[in-house]
Amino acid sequence: MKTLKDYAGIVNRRLEEIPAVVEENRCVIGEMPWLLSQSMRYSVSAGGKRLRPSMLLAAVEMLGGDVNAALDFACAVEMIHTYSLIHDDLPGMDNDTLRRGRPTNHVVFGEGQAILAGDGLLNCAFETMLAAACARPERAADSLLAIREIATGAGVTGMIAGQVMDLYCEHNRVSTPEALDYIQYGKTACMFIYPLRAAARLCGADEADLAALTEYGRAFGLLFQATDDLLDVVGTQDDMGKTLGKDAESGKLTCVSAYGIDGTRALVERLHRQALDALGRFPGRAGFFADLVDSMVNRTK
């Protein structure tokens, strides 16, 4: 069984090959300016865990599909994730100057170029998937369904919807549990759910498989966000009251601010069980996904 690290390695190697994100002298698609390539590459290669694309590939493998044919779809998912981080960090949004210890895209390339690097990555994700799909015309219908899943997850009822609501709630100091659920489902869970659904589409999976992966993606995504929120508190300072106070002051809506630490831990437990239950659909084949959700519950970073 392959590990997250194995899949991440496969994704990283392919990301290096995709023309749009390689250096000038290897830029073989058309006439993309070096500056665009460089700025897209800067953020794509900033070194994430490649969680989303790895999960897509692992799902394809679990369903007996062609991992190689799915690889560009996985890379596209990572490009979309990366674009969302670039735009999220912009001065007009969260105004973050550091991400993973490096200056954010707009700090290095300027605000205008960072907006375009984000636009470029989103568009390039579709260019990449469409090129892969056109290379297999005999699978065109499945490819269309897969691309559509990813577009839906990233889109105006998915990730972008979550971002809009997040920004709105921050500016208007809305902090209801309903708003939190909406934001975390859109911003975080959708980009786990829909890449997994895309994997199912690529394999021509049936509705029951699709439903199980959707449920796993939802539970996993919300758990991922809840543990992230928890670590923000527990990881940074022992005096939790103070840190919670800081979060509340900045108006940031998190699981911890909405449910408290104990409430969030109970939520994580519940989501953990739901994720494992969903894997019941794939007996003996879901080791990767069971291990992955276990590791998230116990993560310290």
Added chain:
Amino acid sequence: MKTLKDYAGIVNRRLEEIPAVVEENRCVIGEMPWLLSQSMRYSVSAGGKRLRPSMLLAAVEMLGGDVNAALDFACAVEMIHTYSLIHDDLPGMDNDTLRRGRPTNHVVFGEGQAILAGDGLLNCAFETMLAAACARPERAADSLLAIREIATGAGVTGMIAGQVMDLYCEHNRVSTPEALDYIQYGKTACMFIYPLRAAARLCGADEADLAALTEYGRAFGLLFQATDDLLDVVGTQDDMGKTLGKDAESGKLTCVSAYGIDGTRALVERLHRQALDALGRFPGRAGFFADLVDSMVNRTK
């Protein structure tokens, strides 16, 4: 023969129906926040000429294709055009506060929401095309090719490449004719060329039709931009020297700044001839496109 106004009317009616750009109480796809719908709609309904989507539909009609089946592709082209204007107007880019006499998107909704409205329109363009394509699985291969054309035109070797170069040249005061050609090809011509190519793909057209439409789109797009640059000078002030001086001072690279007024007029003449020549491929069927390019040469606004 339908006119531009006829096609624009068809596009406008359909844009009203597409869930993502309609009012809250008619928003039927999923859970998109009203604010996102409203901000996307604000710019989509700002009242452009609908030139690009109309040309796509006219090309489908000329090639004997199904105009109705192409309609959502046309709407997607307009969404992409609109997103590019929203992002172009942002403070980090051109920092424009007015467009077509109305406050720009970020002035009304704030910078963060305007970034997301643009992201939303780009993503929604793909969601819209993919939904239309999935509704006709028997035409999946042609649909994939069509979506890919549009993605290419909007993408990292097309429109976005032009934007990146434009911003770079403005900041670094680059004003060579080569830079101008690159920028105008990417920023303007590509979003005429590739929607026309998409029309050809939807009709299963042959390589010769594809090549003729590509050439018409290139000549038309560059002519459109050249007459735009010309009107900026001739239209605003009789004292052309002064107006040219202002353009040069602001560092804006235009046909007029690169080739002068007479040079630009000669360029328009040359492009006009090239556009009409390309239509030789479609004898007796290209009335719409011949009229359209004639009207551009003589336009006063």
